Amino acid sequence: TSTSSYFNVVLSSASESSYSYSGNNGDYNTISNCKLRNGYYGVRFNGGGSTSPDYGNKISNCDLQGHYYYGIYTYYQRNNVLEYNSISNLTSTYAYGIYSYYSSASTINGNVVMPGNYGIYLYRENYFYTTSSSLVSNNMITNFNNTSYHYGIRVYYFCYNIKILHNTVRIAPSTTSYYYPALYLYYAYYPVIKNNIFINEGNNGILCYIY
Secondary structure (H helix, E strand, O other), rough: OOOOOOOOOEEEOOOOOOOOOOOOOOOOOOOOEEEEEEOOEEEEOOOOOOOOEEEEEEOOOOOOOOOEEEEEEEEEEEEEEEEEEEEEEOOOOOOOEEEEEEEEEOOOOEEOOOOOEEEEEEEOOOOOOOOOOOEEEEEOOOOOOOOOOEEEEEEEEEEEEEEEEOOOOEEEOOOOOOOOOOOEEEEEOOOOOOOOOOEOOOHHHHHHHHO
Protein backbone atom coordinates (compact mmCIF):
# COMPACT_ATOMS: atom_id res chain seq x y z
CA THR A 1 0.00 0.00 0.00
CA SER A 2 3.04 2.29 -0.22
CA THR A 3 2.61 5.52 -2.17
CA SER A 4 6.22 5.44 -3.43
CA SER A 5 6.54 5.45 -7.22
CA TYR A 6 8.79 2.39 -6.94
CA PHE A 7 5.76 0.27 -6.10
CA ASN A 8 3.92 -0.95 -9.21
CA VAL A 9 1.46 -3.79 -9.57
CA VAL A 10 2.32 -4.54 -13.22
CA LEU A 11 5.44 -3.00 -14.73
CA SER A 12 7.23 -3.17 -18.09
CA SER A 13 10.63 -1.52 -17.75
CA ALA A 14 13.95 -1.88 -19.60
CA SER A 15 15.84 -2.19 -16.30
CA GLU A 16 15.39 -4.54 -13.37
CA SER A 17 16.47 -1.76 -11.01
CA SER A 18 14.36 1.14 -12.38
CA TYR A 19 10.61 1.45 -12.69
CA SER A 20 10.91 4.17 -15.36
CA TYR A 21 13.75 3.02 -17.62
CA SER A 22 12.82 3.42 -21.29
CA GLY A 23 13.33 0.75 -23.92
CA ASN A 24 11.52 -1.40 -26.44
CA ASN A 25 11.22 -4.12 -23.84
CA GLY A 26 7.77 -5.62 -24.14
CA ASP A 27 5.52 -6.13 -27.20
CA TYR A 28 2.16 -7.88 -27.61
CA ASN A 29 1.54 -8.57 -23.93
CA THR A 30 -2.02 -9.10 -22.75
CA ILE A 31 -3.20 -8.44 -19.20
CA SER A 32 -6.76 -9.65 -18.95
CA ASN A 33 -9.37 -10.44 -16.26
CA CYS A 34 -7.10 -9.45 -13.37
CA LYS A 35 -7.72 -7.75 -10.05
CA LEU A 36 -4.94 -5.18 -9.51
CA ARG A 37 -4.64 -3.48 -6.14
CA ASN A 38 -2.70 -0.61 -4.53
CA GLY A 39 0.81 0.69 -5.24
CA TYR A 40 1.66 3.93 -7.02
CA TYR A 41 0.79 2.60 -10.52
CA GLY A 42 -1.72 -0.07 -11.36
CA VAL A 43 -0.04 -0.78 -14.72
CA ARG A 44 2.94 1.02 -16.23
CA PHE A 45 4.37 0.26 -19.69
CA ASN A 46 7.59 2.04 -20.73
CA GLY A 47 8.43 2.11 -24.43
CA GLY A 48 11.74 3.10 -25.92
CA GLY A 49 11.02 6.48 -27.48
CA SER A 50 9.69 7.78 -30.78
CA THR A 51 11.69 5.34 -32.92
CA SER A 52 11.35 2.27 -30.69
CA PRO A 53 7.94 2.21 -29.02
CA ASP A 54 6.40 -0.89 -27.54
CA TYR A 55 3.83 -2.48 -29.85
CA GLY A 56 0.48 -4.10 -29.35
CA ASN A 57 0.17 -4.28 -25.57
CA LYS A 58 -3.34 -4.84 -24.26
CA ILE A 59 -5.03 -4.35 -20.89
CA SER A 60 -8.61 -5.57 -20.83
CA ASN A 61 -11.38 -6.53 -18.42
CA CYS A 62 -9.28 -5.71 -15.36
CA ASP A 63 -10.45 -4.33 -12.03
CA LEU A 64 -7.95 -1.71 -10.82
CA GLN A 65 -8.40 -0.25 -7.32
CA GLY A 66 -6.53 1.58 -4.62
CA HIS A 67 -3.60 2.87 -6.68
CA TYR A 68 -2.08 6.11 -5.47
CA TYR A 69 -1.48 8.21 -8.58
CA TYR A 70 -2.10 6.28 -11.83
CA GLY A 71 -4.48 3.52 -12.73
CA ILE A 72 -2.91 2.87 -16.16
CA TYR A 73 0.18 4.72 -17.41
CA THR A 74 1.48 4.12 -20.95
CA TYR A 75 4.65 5.69 -22.33
CA TYR A 76 5.72 5.46 -25.98
CA GLN A 77 3.28 2.73 -26.93
CA ARG A 78 1.93 1.98 -30.39
CA ASN A 79 -1.27 0.09 -31.23
CA ASN A 80 -1.99 -0.44 -27.54
CA VAL A 81 -5.50 -1.38 -26.42
CA LEU A 82 -7.04 -0.38 -23.09
CA GLU A 83 -10.59 -1.66 -22.94
CA TYR A 84 -13.38 -2.68 -20.57
CA ASN A 85 -11.38 -1.94 -17.44
CA SER A 86 -12.75 -0.56 -14.18
CA ILE A 87 -10.54 1.99 -12.40
CA SER A 88 -11.70 3.22 -8.99
CA ASN A 89 -10.76 4.16 -5.42
CA LEU A 90 -7.57 5.98 -6.42
CA THR A 91 -6.16 7.40 -3.22
CA SER A 92 -4.60 10.68 -4.36
CA THR A 93 -7.04 13.47 -5.08
CA TYR A 94 -4.82 14.35 -8.07
CA ALA A 95 -4.72 10.83 -9.50
CA TYR A 96 -5.05 9.92 -13.17
CA GLY A 97 -7.33 7.13 -14.30
CA ILE A 98 -5.61 6.59 -17.67
CA TYR A 99 -2.53 8.51 -18.82
CA SER A 100 -1.26 7.97 -22.38
CA TYR A 101 2.07 9.73 -22.97
CA TYR A 102 3.64 10.01 -26.47
CA SER A 103 1.69 7.01 -27.71
CA SER A 104 0.10 6.42 -31.11
CA ALA A 105 -2.74 4.46 -32.69
CA SER A 106 -4.20 3.81 -29.25
CA THR A 107 -7.61 2.31 -28.56
CA ILE A 108 -9.16 3.36 -25.24
CA ASN A 109 -12.61 1.84 -25.21
CA GLY A 110 -15.33 0.88 -22.78
CA ASN A 111 -13.55 1.74 -19.54
CA VAL A 112 -15.25 2.94 -16.35
CA VAL A 113 -13.00 5.50 -14.67
CA MET A 114 -13.47 7.06 -11.24
CA PRO A 115 -10.37 9.24 -10.93
CA GLY A 116 -8.75 11.70 -8.59
CA ASN A 117 -9.04 14.68 -10.90
CA TYR A 118 -7.95 13.37 -14.35
CA GLY A 119 -10.16 10.83 -16.10
CA ILE A 120 -8.34 10.15 -19.40
CA TYR A 121 -5.27 12.22 -20.28
CA LEU A 122 -3.63 12.05 -23.72
CA TYR A 123 -0.33 13.90 -24.13
CA ARG A 124 1.11 14.33 -27.65
CA GLU A 125 -0.88 11.39 -28.95
CA ASN A 126 0.23 10.51 -32.52
CA TYR A 127 2.80 13.32 -32.34
CA PHE A 128 5.52 11.17 -33.93
CA TYR A 129 3.09 9.34 -36.25
CA THR A 130 0.84 12.12 -37.47
CA THR A 131 -0.99 9.95 -40.00
CA SER A 132 -2.07 7.52 -37.27
CA SER A 133 -5.47 7.72 -35.60
CA SER A 134 -6.45 6.99 -31.98
CA LEU A 135 -9.87 6.11 -30.62
CA VAL A 136 -11.39 7.13 -27.28
CA SER A 137 -14.86 5.61 -27.19
CA ASN A 138 -17.62 4.29 -24.95
CA ASN A 139 -15.85 5.26 -21.73
CA MET A 140 -17.67 6.41 -18.60
CA ILE A 141 -15.89 8.94 -16.36
CA THR A 142 -17.52 10.01 -13.09
CA ASN A 143 -17.19 10.12 -9.27
CA PHE A 144 -14.02 12.19 -8.95
CA ASN A 145 -12.50 12.19 -5.48
CA ASN A 146 -11.11 15.71 -5.92
CA THR A 147 -13.92 18.13 -5.14
CA SER A 148 -12.28 21.23 -6.66
CA TYR A 149 -10.73 20.27 -10.01
CA HIS A 150 -12.09 17.86 -12.59
CA TYR A 151 -10.66 17.03 -16.00
CA GLY A 152 -12.87 14.55 -17.82
CA ILE A 153 -10.99 13.86 -21.07
CA ARG A 154 -7.89 15.99 -21.57
CA VAL A 155 -6.23 16.05 -25.02
CA TYR A 156 -3.10 18.06 -24.56
CA TYR A 157 -0.43 19.61 -26.73
CA PHE A 158 -0.01 18.57 -30.37
CA CYS A 159 -2.23 15.52 -30.50
CA TYR A 160 -3.32 14.33 -33.95
CA ASN A 161 -6.34 12.47 -35.32
CA ILE A 162 -8.15 11.52 -32.14
CA LYS A 163 -11.72 10.22 -32.42
CA ILE A 164 -13.75 10.91 -29.28
CA LEU A 165 -16.98 8.96 -29.67
CA HIS A 166 -19.85 7.75 -27.47
CA ASN A 167 -18.28 8.65 -24.13
CA THR A 168 -20.18 9.72 -21.02
CA VAL A 169 -18.39 12.20 -18.77
CA ARG A 170 -19.91 13.68 -15.63
CA ILE A 171 -18.00 16.34 -13.70
CA ALA A 172 -18.95 18.64 -10.82
CA PRO A 173 -15.93 20.80 -9.90
CA SER A 174 -16.36 23.49 -7.29
CA THR A 175 -13.69 25.68 -8.95
CA THR A 176 -15.12 27.96 -11.62
CA SER A 177 -12.78 28.05 -14.62
CA TYR A 178 -12.85 27.16 -18.31
CA TYR A 179 -9.77 25.09 -17.48
CA TYR A 180 -11.84 22.29 -15.90
CA PRO A 181 -14.39 21.12 -18.48
CA ALA A 182 -15.65 17.66 -19.37
CA LEU A 183 -13.54 17.75 -22.55
CA TYR A 184 -10.42 19.88 -22.88
CA LEU A 185 -8.48 20.11 -26.15
CA TYR A 186 -5.24 22.07 -26.40
CA TYR A 187 -3.53 22.19 -29.78
CA ALA A 188 -5.46 19.17 -31.03
CA TYR A 189 -5.24 18.64 -34.79
CA TYR A 190 -8.11 17.07 -36.73
CA PRO A 191 -10.13 15.70 -33.81
CA VAL A 192 -13.50 14.04 -34.39
CA ILE A 193 -16.00 14.48 -31.55
CA LYS A 194 -19.38 12.79 -31.95
CA ASN A 195 -22.23 11.33 -29.94
CA ASN A 196 -20.87 11.95 -26.46
CA ILE A 197 -22.75 12.87 -23.29
CA PHE A 198 -20.96 15.59 -21.32
CA ILE A 199 -22.48 16.66 -18.00
CA ASN A 200 -21.12 19.48 -15.88
CA GLU A 201 -22.87 20.03 -12.57
CA GLY A 202 -20.45 22.81 -11.62
CA ASN A 203 -20.44 26.38 -12.89
CA ASN A 204 -17.82 26.17 -15.62
CA GLY A 205 -17.95 24.95 -19.20
CA ILE A 206 -18.56 21.66 -20.93
CA LEU A 207 -15.92 21.84 -23.66
CA CYS A 208 -12.79 23.95 -24.05
CA TYR A 209 -10.90 24.00 -27.35
CA ILE A 210 -7.71 26.08 -27.42
CA TYR A 211 -5.86 26.26 -30.74
